[in-house]
Amino acid sequence: MKPIVYELIRKDWELNRVAVGAGIVLGILAIGITFFGGTVPAVIGVVCFYSVMGVLGSILPKNIYEERKNQTMAFIMSLPVSAIEYTIAKMISTIGIFLVFWLTLVGVAATMILTRKEIPNGLIPLMLVLSSLILLGFVLICSVGMVKENESWATATVILVNVSYSLGWYLLIRIPEIGRDAFHPKIVWNPILVTTLGVEFTLIAVLLGLTVFLQTRKRDFI
Amino acid sequence: MNSASPFAISQSDKRPIYLQIIGQVKRYIAVGDWVEGDPLPSIRQLAADLQVSVITVKRAYLELEREGVIVTHHGKGSQVAPKQDLAEELQEKELVQYLELAVRLALQLGIDEKELQRRLRETMERLEERERV
Amino acid sequence: MTELAIRMQGVCKAYPYFALQQVSLELPKGQVMGLIGPNGAGKSTSIRIMMGLVHQDSGDVEVLGNPMPAAQIATKWETGFASDDMRLYGAMTLEWHLDLMRRIYPTWDEPYAQQLLKRFGLLAEQRIKGISHGQRVKASLLLVLARRPKLLILDEPTTGLDPVARHEILREITSIVTDENRSVLFSSHNTLDIERICDQITFIDRGRIIDSLDKDTYMDRWRRLRLEIPSGASVPALPGVLGIRQTGRIAIVTVNAFQPELPGAYESSGARVQAVETMTLEEIFVANVEKSREEVEA
Numbered sequence: 187m188k189p190i191v192y193e194l195i196r197k198d199w200e201l202n203r204v205a206v207g208a209g210i211v212l213g214i215l216a217i218g219i220t221f222f223g224g225t226v227p228a229v230i231g232v233v234c235f236y237s238v239m240g241v242l243g244s245i246l247p248k249n250i251y252e253e254r255k256n257q258t259m260a261f262i263m264s265l266p267v268s269a270i271e272y273t274i275a276k277m278i279s280t281i282g283i284f285l286v287f288w289l290t291l292v293g294v295a296a297t298m299i300l301t302r303k304e305i306p307n308g309l310i311p312l313m314l315v316l317s318s319l320i321l322l323g324f325v326l327i328c329s330v331g332m333v334k335e336n337e338s339w340a341t342a343t344v345i346l347v348n349v350s351y352s353l354g355w356y357l358l359i360r361i362p363e364i365g366r367d368a369f370h371p372k373i374v375w376n377p378i379l380v381t382t383l384g385v386e387f388t389l390i391a392v393l394l395g396l397t398v399f400l401q402t403r404k405r406d407f408i
Numbered sequence: 409m410n411s412a413s414p415f416a417i418s419q420s421d422k423r424p425i426y427l428q429i430i431g432q433v434k435r436y437i438a439v440g441d442w443v444e445g446d447p448l449p450s451i452r453q454l455a456a457d458l459q460v461s462v463i464t465v466k467r468a469y470l471e472l473e474r475e476g477v478i479v480t481h482h483g484k485g486s487q488v489a490p491k492q493d494l495a496e497e498l499q500e501k502e503l504v505q506y507l508e509l510a511v512r513l514a515l516q517l518g519i520d521e522k523e524l525q526r527r528l529r530e531t532m533e534r535l536e537e538r539e540r541v
Numbered sequence: 542m543t544e545l546a547i548r549m550q551g552v553c554k555a556y557p558y559f560a561l562q563q564v565s566l567e568l569p570k571g572q573v574m575g576l577i578g579p580n581g582a583g584k585s586t587s588i589r590i591m592m593g594l595v596h597q598d599s600g601d602v603e604v605l606g607n608p609m610p611a612a613q614i615a616t617k618w619e620t621g622f623a624s625d626d627m628r629l630y631g632a633m634t635l636e637w638h639l640d641l642m643r644r645i646y647p648t649w650d651e652p653y654a655q656q657l658l659k660r661f662g663l664l665a666e667q668r669i670k671g672i673s674h675g676q677r678v679k680a681s682l683l684l685v686l687a688r689r690p691k692l693l694i695l696d697e698p699t700t701g702l703d704p705v706a707r708h709e710i711l712r713e714i715t716s717i718v719t720d721e722n723r724s725v726l727f728s729s730h731n732t733l734d735i736e737r738i739c740d741q742i743t744f745i746d747r748g749r750i751i752d753s754l755d756k757d758t759y760m761d762r763w764r765r766l767r768l769e770i771p772s773g774a775s776v777p778a779l780p781g782v783l784g785i786r787q788t789g790r791i792a793i794v795t796v797n798a799f800q801p802e803l804p805g806a807y808e809s810s811g812a813r814v815q816a817v818e819t820m821t822l823e824e825i826f827v828a829n830v831e832k833s834r835e836e837v838e839a
Contacts, residue, residue, distance in 0.1 A: 193645055200637070201630060257628040261681075263594050264622040265645060266614050405596035408589055424819075425737070452571075452719045459708075459715045461573060463740040463756055 190267050191275045198249055198279035205245060206283055213238045213291045217298060235291060236320065240351070242287050243324040244344045249280050250331040251340045254408075263407045273332060273401040277394060284324050292317050308370030311379045315364060318386040319354050323347035325390045329397040358382070414441075415449075417458050425460050429468035434477060437488060438498040444490040448478060451486075543569040545603070546692050546724035547591060552600030554586060559748060561586055564600070566743050566753045571721035573714065575735035576728035577822075578745035579830050584728040585624070587745065588696045591726070592622050605692055618646075621685030624696035625678075631670030635663060635680055646688045654687035660709060675702050679710075686713055693717060695727035699734060707731070711738055732822040736760075742822070746833050763820045763828075766794040766804065769813040777810040779803065783832055795820075795828050 199206070216238055220231025253259045253276075262272065295313060299305050327347055331340040359365045363378035415432055417425055436442040448454075451469060455462045469486055472478045477494065480486040491497070514524045547568040554561040561583050568574045576584050589595040591604055593613030602609040604616045629638055643649050658665060661679040669677065682698060693714070699707040715738050717723050729735055735742065736756070743753040752759060770776060770792055776785050781798030792812070796803065804814045820828070 190645060193641060197641060201632065256631070257626055258630060260594060260622075260624055260627040261629060264592060264617060264620075264627075266617040268614055407594045452721065456712075456716045456719045459711050459738060461715075461738050461740045461756060462571070462718060467757060 188271065190265060191271050194262070194265075194267065194272065194275035195279040195282070198276070199283065202246070202249065202283055205242070206286060209238060209242050209287050210290055213287060214294060217291065217294050220295075220298070235295065236316075236351075239287060239291060239317075239320050240348060242284060243320065243327065244348070246280055246284050246324070247327045247331045247340055247344070250276055250328055251335050251337055254335045255337060260408055269401050269404055269407070270398060273398055276332065277328060277397065280328050281325060284321075288317065288321055306369045306371050307373045308367045310373050311375060312359075312365060312368045315358060315379060315382050315386070316355055318383060319351065319358070322386050322390055322393075323351065325393050329393045332397050333400045415454065415458055417460060425458075426464050426468040426471065429454075429458075429465065430471055433468070433472055434498045434502075437477065438495050438502065440495055442488050444488050444494065446488045448486040448488070544606075546570045546572075546605060547574075547726060548601070548603040549587070549591070550601040552587070552590060552597045552602060554590065554595065554597050556586075559583070559586075561590075561597075561748045564745070564748070564750055566750060568724055568726055568741060570724050571718055572740040573718055573725045573727075573738055574741040574743060575739035576726060576743050576745065577730070577732065577735055577826060578728075578751075582745045583748045584745055585626075585696055586748075588624070588694055588726075588728060591694055592620065593617070619691040621688055621690035621693045622695075623678075623681040623685050623698060625698075625700055626696075627681060629669045629677065629681060629684075632668065634666055634668050635672075636665040638669070638680070638684055639665060642684050642688065648688050648690070650687050650689050653689070654683065657683045657686060657713075661706070675706050678702060679706060682710060682713070691723050693723075693725045693727075695725070697729055698727055699729060699731055707734070714738060732826055736822040744826070744829060746830060747837075751829055751833070760819065760822070760825070762797055762799055763825050764796045764799045764803075765816075765818045765820055765824070766796060766807065767815040767818070768792045768794060768807060769815055771811055774811060776812065777807070779806055779810075783828060797825075797828070 213235065216231055216234035218231070219234060220228050253262060267275075292314070296310055299307060299309050299313070324347075327340060327343045330343040334340070361378060361382075363376050364382065367374035367376070414436070415429065417428055421428055423431075433442075433448070448469070449457070451465045452462055455465045458465075469478065469480065473480055473486070476489055476491065477498070478486045479489050488494070511524070514520075519527070545567050547566070549564055549566050552561060552564040559581065564583070564587055566574075566587075576587065578584050586595060590597050590602060591609065593610040593616065596610045605619055607613070607616045609616060629635075639654060643651070657663075661676075661683060663672075663676060663680055663683065669680070672680065678698070678701065682695075685693065695714075698714075699710050702710065711734060714725050714727070717725055739756055741754070742756050742759045744751040754762075768776065768791070770787070770790050772790055776787060776792045776794065781796050781800060781803065782794055783797040784795045786793045786795075794807075804817055807814055
């Protein structure tokens, strides 16, 4: 990786230090609530868990479209970096920061599910499918923000994505194979679950590729 | 020769900057501060010291060379021209300039030759008086 | 053949309400070029095209020998850019920005950076959002100057600065070209500064280059003649004249293509030439723009 790309990624991480720290702490607290108590705390915990991710998913893309809004775009593009390198650095840093949360929360949640006997391990595949949907939504917001560089477009996408989560989850859970083994004590994979995950990650890859491609065709950075 | 850059450009001086530079070089030679062979500051360094464009200093140096006041050797910079009586020559030129100016002003004021000569004598006596005291 | 730091040839760029048309200019190495023109003339657009921040629709652009925007990275390694509408990261300190520059650029001159910090009166520990406009401009310039770039492209570097700060910036700009391999291009409304420190002057208005010449040739072309016309007569039309203002028997003629024979030509046609004056860059600027406005209204 070229040094300049590394520096740009590092720059974004340094700019988001506070958000990263706060997000992790809150997320872990949310998971904690889920697993200490009865059904009500469990539901509250789950809702908080996905809310934290959702909030982060809405805040982080600001890194992308605010370069132009805050007029720092000229400063960055006057550095020895090309459009592609800038795009890649930006996507890596923004999605990377989100992934830190996402992996932390998913990891902690999975650990708790696996280590606590009263929680059926069958929940894990379902949790992964639903969490990956959030990741997909985030990547979509970032892609739109990157290509359009426009706060209105990004905000519209954020709203659209957030509203679609409920619909998405509802539709997914209605597929019998998705939720069938959720309360099974052991993890049960089936072709539909695997395919769903596969589709989600394929879409993520397609979005990233499309974003880089569209960026290379851009002619004006100010 | 003084090594510190004695040049100064005045913003209120209406004359073009290159003329001011030329004037100052001639002044230093005329009063004997700079003598033949003394090096002039490099064009670019002088431009930076005075915060003026290089093209302006170049023009001044070119003009000075044309008048035979300085010589420029490619790669070695410019020096005061090795002319015997350069100082006197410059002072002579200056005197001619002032005399012409005085005559022009006198004509504008309506002062005739006799009156001008009277004033000239008066001025010389006054200055001699000051020297004595 | 003089090497060129910047070469633009027939550059065009169209926007909904504005277009650069056939913009051509050349900056030889080791020189300072001043880009002047009214607001909205196309100075910033031209500068952004030089930096590859905006791609031209047509025309050649070469900066330090690199075709733009194709070889923009090579250009950006050796070119320092700062513009009036550029911002640094408000939440971070100046030291953070300095550190970023140190890590990216191998040509970074730390002693010089420290010197500039002192001279500009800046505190590295301060957050960018807490500093004044003038200090922010100086900070942006510092970040660019301490890299000792071969070419410096500045969009209105002294706008909004107090006289001391302006003086400091001009000092740094003129000291750059003591090295004949380094060059500077800057746009400014301060005609006094441009007149004083620029070797080349480019005048742009409404997206077109009006003139692009070395300063001496440019300024030598312009004169203001004060004429006394015999009563009842009008000023004879002679070539090279931009505009004439006549009140009664006195006429003021603005000339933008002065020839030494011109005063004589007026004398032979009956007018008495009272004075032949050179014009300051500001007066030339105003004359140019007024003329161009007249032409649009006509």
